[in-house]
Amino acid sequence: MVKVVFIEHDGNSHEVNAYTGESLMEAAVSNNVPGIDADCGGNCACATCHVFINPEWVSKVGERREMENSMLEFSENQKSNSRLACQIEISEEHEGLVVKIPESQY
Amino acid sequence: MEEQLDLKKENTIPDPWSLPLETLDVSKAEIFQSNQHGEYFRRLRQESPVHFCQESQFGPFWSITKFNDIIAIDSDHKRFSSDTNIVIGDAQDELVTPMFIAMDEPKHGVQRKLVQPAVAPTQLSELEVLIRQRVGNILDSLPANEEFNWVELVSKEITTQMLATLFDFPFEDRHLLPYWSDVATTSETVGIEVDMNERQRVLEECLAYFSKLWHKRAAEPRKFDFISLFAHGEETKDMINDPMEFLGNLILLIVGGNDTTRNSISAGVVELNRNPKEYDKLKSDPSLIPNMVSEIIRYQTPLGHMRRTALEDVEFKGHTIRKGDKVVMWYVSGNRDEEVIENPDAFIIDRNKARHHLSFGFGIHRCMGNRVGEMQLRILWEEILKRFDRIELTGEPERVLSNFVMGYSNVPVVVHKK
Numbered sequence: 001m002v003k004v005v006f007i008e009h010d011g012n013s014h015e016v017n018a019y020t021g022e023s024l025m026e027a028a029v030s031n032n033v034p035g036i037d038a039d040c041g042g043n044c045a046c047a048t049c050h051v052f053i054n055p056e057w058v059s060k061v062g063e064r065r066e067m068e069n070s071m072l073e074f075s076e077n078q079k080s081n082s083r084l085a086c087q088i089e090i091s092e093e094h095e096g097l098v099v100k101i102p103e104s105q106y
Numbered sequence: 107m108e109e110q111l112d113l114k115k116e117n118t119i120p121d122p123w124s125l126p127l128e129t130l131d132v133s134k135a136e137i138f139q140s141n142q143h144g145e146y147f148r149r150l151r152q153e154s155p156v157h158f159c160q161e162s163q164f165g166p167f168w169s170i171t172k173f174n175d176i177i178a179i180d181s182d183h184k185r186f187s188s189d190t191n192i193v194i195g196d197a198q199d200e201l202v203t204p205m206f207i208a209m210d211e212p213k214h215g216v217q218r219k220l221v222q223p224a225v226a227p228t229q230l231s232e233l234e235v236l237i238r239q240r241v242g243n244i245l246d247s248l249p250a251n252e253e254f255n256w257v258e259l260v261s262k263e264i265t266t267q268m269l270a271t272l273f274d275f276p277f278e279d280r281h282l283l284p285y286w287s288d289v290a291t292t293s294e295t296v297g298i299e300v301d302m303n304e305r306q307r308v309l310e311e312c313l314a315y316f317s318k319l320w321h322k323r324a325a326e327p328r329k330f331d332f333i334s335l336f337a338h339g340e341e342t343k344d345m346i347n348d349p350m351e352f353l354g355n356l357i358l359l360i361v362g363g364n365d366t367t368r369n370s371i372s373a374g375v376v377e378l379n380r381n382p383k384e385y386d387k388l389k390s391d392p393s394l395i396p397n398m399v400s401e402i403i404r405y406q407t408p409l410g411h412m413r414r415t416a417l418e419d420v421e422f423k424g425h426t427i428r429k430g431d432k433v434v435m436w437y438v439s440g441n442r443d444e445e446v447i448e449n450p451d452a453f454i455i456d457r458n459k460a461r462h463h464l465s466f467g468f469g470i471h472r473c474m475g476n477r478v479g480e481m482q483l484r485i486l487w488e489e490i491l492k493r494f495d496r497i498e499l500t501g502e503p504e505r506v507l508s509n510f511v512m513g514y515s516n517v518p519v520v521v522h523k524k
Contacts, residue, residue, distance in 0.1 A: 039466075041462050044181070045180065048461075074470070076223065076226040104228075106227070106477075
């Protein structure tokens, strides 16, 4: 198990225990973290699991792939540290990962 | 009630299980109008989930009927193109109206991104108070204790007023919007016999009206309505010089914001009446409204399909889809896929994972206005519960003739005040 922290836009924070091998989106949804809709169920096809990676973690969660980029482009509040949580697979090195949830999912 | 309707249409629509699988043709608009498509798609999902129909009034086409297969095709925009045609029938060349839903990258993304701010969450939260006030006015003006058509007085009126706001369209002329929308979707390309030249003549009136608006908006500072955003967009400011493309995008935005929400508004009343226990659940716990909204949208699937065209030969689930083949993603079937959705034929307002449905499509062409639609439905039901004990369905609803729009033309009701 790996500890990851989701912070809502109002500052409310949720620390959850994630399984290695599951996606960051799955960790949020199975722990009832509010603000992650995940409409497509993890297929990189809806951009409703948008999160901002805390700057010190950006390099450790990998790069966006092309489809993820295309989907994020339609989000009104995307930034350089925006990722789709369904595209990040949890591993041991993510212990302590902190991500912020935007005010709204597209 | 559903059974009575089935009996009435029995003579014209054959039982799908009695037909040879190879020639099973789900594209006939009458199947949807008589609400018999459910069994057709059940058979395809069970026996031939990726199905090739050799002959139909639209020529040969593939049917994709399972939830996850639809996501796979919808997300694969590099091999499955939206260029020019996104419904089962091809438009005649001289009637092609380019619109960004029917374009591939990069042009699609450029145009979509320009108008998206009009329906983005920030903009919508500013509109919420106005929408709530208007919905309240519409509900307060309904006739008491007499039968009326919910579609005309509520579903159409709410969506029309919303659309008028998103276009900043002259409010007194707003009835033109659903009129143009209906003309646009009444087309041979979705299985309806119609005078296509007359259709084009009306749509040119629509173009003329909006061209005037465009020039007005172009001369004023940029603001957050669709026309202003297009007129001031760097890449779209000359669209007015390509009238067919301007018309195409107008039709897209009008139809996209009209039929879809209209029919979900009507469907909510129909399904709550067919499922009285769900209506009771709603009344005892109004916090279920957002979840119910998703369930209504899944259950109705206001747009039954979208179509792609293969750009190359693709091996898919043991079949070879050839370059140039039409591939129809039947959202209306995927939303009943028992492998993904538990008890899919049941309307359950507190359903788990209700947002996991196909009605908005997936991938880069996913519905741009999904939040607008959801917001209108949520506000409507919040305001209904404040005012009415019950919206009573008093007769058999009539469905529209189309393989694309899954809608109602008549939903007779009597409203009972609290």
